[in-house]
Amino acid sequence: MTRTAIDLSHRLKKLPLTRLFLFCIFFSIAATEIIVGAMGLLLKGEITYDYLLTGFFASLCVAALVSSVLIFFLNLHRLDKDALRTSEERWKFALEGAGDGVWDWNLQTGEVFFSPRCKEILGYDEDDYESRILSWESTIYPDDFQRVMSELQAHLDGDTDSYSNEHRARYKDGSWKWLLTRGKVIDRDTNGKALRMIGTQTDISLRKQAEEAVQLAALVFENGSEGMVVTGADGTIVAINPSFTQLTGYTPEDVIGKNPKILQSGRQDAMFYQAMWRKLVTTGHWEGEIWNRRKNGEVYAEWLSINSIFNSDGSVNRRVALFSDITKRKQSEELIWRQANFDPLTGLPNRSMFRDRLEQAVKKTHRVNSSLALMFIDLDRFKEINDTLGHEVGDALLVDAAQRLIHCVRDTDTVARLGGDEFTVILGDLDATDSAERIAHSILNSLAQPFQLGSEKSQISASIGITFYPKDATELEDLLKNADQAMYAAKDKGRNAYCCFTPSMHDAMLNRIQLTADLREALAENQFQVYYQPIVDITTGAISKAEALIRWLHPVRGLISPDDFIALAEDTGLITEIGAWVLRTACSQAKAWRNQGQPSLRIAVNVSARQFHDMHFIDTVSAVLIETGLPPEALELEITEGMMMHNMEHTIAVIQTLRVLGVQISEDDFGTGYSSLNYLKQFPIHTLKIDKSFIRDIGSDPDDAALVIAIIAMAKSLRLSIVAEGVETEQQLAFLRDQGCTQCQGYLFAKPMPEQEFGAFLAGPRKD
Ligand SMILES: Nc1nc2c(ncn2[C@@H]2O[C@@H]3COP(=O)(O)O[C@H]4[C@@H](O)[C@H](n5cnc6c(=O)[nH]c(N)nc65)O[C@@H]4COP(=O)(O)O[C@H]3[C@H]2O)c(=O)[nH]1
Incomplete structure (x- = not known):
């Protein structure tokens, strides 16, 4: 349809020229006729046949001449127009072919010819875009409008040679495109007013996007x-970019033209870089952590990502490396890792890291077909030091002990702290089991050396349990259990000792578990009994006191000594209940004996640490005294030195309350613990009981004899009464009597007995 319209317009345009041509022919014939006729009249006075013929021929010649001239010019004109049309079509073709739209604006009418591409750029069809300048104006992006118009006006006004403008225009669907509009006024009136302007319109959205990307x-x-x-x-x-300089300290002058190797810190070996390059060459990309060195020599960690830009033939054109400094992140990761795996006090691996190391060590030992030793080390009586000298001193001791342990083993071995005063040692790659025992020896020796803790000098010992992989166990859990059991065996051995695991320890542990279960039922099943042992006033031979000593009549095992179950009762917490039962039974029995002719008899009852520090202990004592009717001064509570050291302030407060109640307090097993005159002075006790271990050898060991003499003298000076335990011989009795000891307890007088027996003993004759 478009084509037909254009042809028609051309044909119509041809019409005036044809008319002009005919008119010229007729005019020239007519003019020639008139001229020839006029000549005949002038020369002959008439128009003759000759003239008419001459005129006719002359007219023909003139017409032929005029028509030739006209045809020449007409052809010339047609050639010009064809050439113009051809060049115009080529021009349009070139522009449209290049994607540009073409417009032609008649400023007088406001009409604009928009080429199809012009409309297509904004998504319009031929017919839905009006050929008015307003159509174009209305698409301009509001923020660009002012600029577009002022630049256009400047050109229309003749201020610029041509018009060129980049602006955004609305696409048919409402989105925005970047257009480049160029134009030039090609016709102006005599006053310079623009009459016609032509130009092009190009979609530059892609170029703009690319430019933006480049700018970005x-x-x-x-x-x-x-x-x-x-x-x-x-x-x-x-x-390099400015951040590179900021992070590394290197300026462009320092590094451009050089190899990035100048950043290497030496922390990664050649293998690392080889692997990096292999990946880069095969995939074009590498990323990872790397330690580099700044210009000032400082080593830092960075997260590095390298990408390659390739040429069209696949060869590398550029490599772009991006990195960020992750030193702080690494440091915090390291800190978190250390906190999770190391003991903050000693710096040793903690329980979690220890397990990890043990797992690794077991795997390695298995691989190389060797053996390893696992040691559990528990500091004896550490709790006493911690409680008496304070936590700061306790911490200092732990730090020192950790260092001593480290010095006893090889660098490849592991020393860890499981918590509290529990340490472990993993000795890898052992040649023989006795080398582990040698190390255990040296650990015991090292820990036995006095600890200088500020102004205090302290001494401790340790109990060590040892087990071997794969001899004793192959599973991690079993190894841990074995070492633990062996350590308990070392403690049972009397502390300051080591024990290697034996399968019988396992049986001992099973026995312990069974005994615990039985103990829970013993009270309800009435399996406990209280035995009584006399404490004799050796100056008069009278029984001044009876010590209540518990016995467990086990239905299967028979009579079990308190040494075999009191600790277990402590561990399980059952001691509070059992202790209260002993207290009630003994007080009630003492009251009965006092009523049966022994009015001055007193009763001594052992109190365990857990029982003593129980918050209801004083209430229990008061309740029992009220319940049984025993006068408070007839009750003596025996507490050990170790218990007194545990939480001293609380201990002193409890003792003072008991004293206010009228109850007597004696310190049991004196000499075996942290014996110190200084501490003794602080505790408001009544009686000191010298441990039987000193009495046993007073006849043969001058040291023990000297110690006993000193204890008696000290007790006298502190106005404390004194009881010697474990008196078995007359010599011992004589020695004690000579030293001024007034009360004795021991097999020499009587063994602990059930109540009826003791009742009879009380009533019968005795030795003094
Ligand atoms: N070799 C020898 N031993 C003598 C002699 N005289 C007395 N003994 C024993 O020495 C222990 C003295 O009691 P302990 O030092 O308080 O030591 C007691 C005490 O610490 C604890 N215990 C006993 N009964 C109770 C109780 O009811 N509660 C608490 N918490 N502990 C108790 O169990 C420990 C052991 O009690 P037992 O086996 O009854 O052992 C008793 C007694 O039988 C002697 O001449 N030679």
């Missing part, structure tokens, strides 16, 4: 917080 990339390169390095294919640095 440049912005990121210049302002990004990550360091960037661009290298050529040969690895030479061609560009």
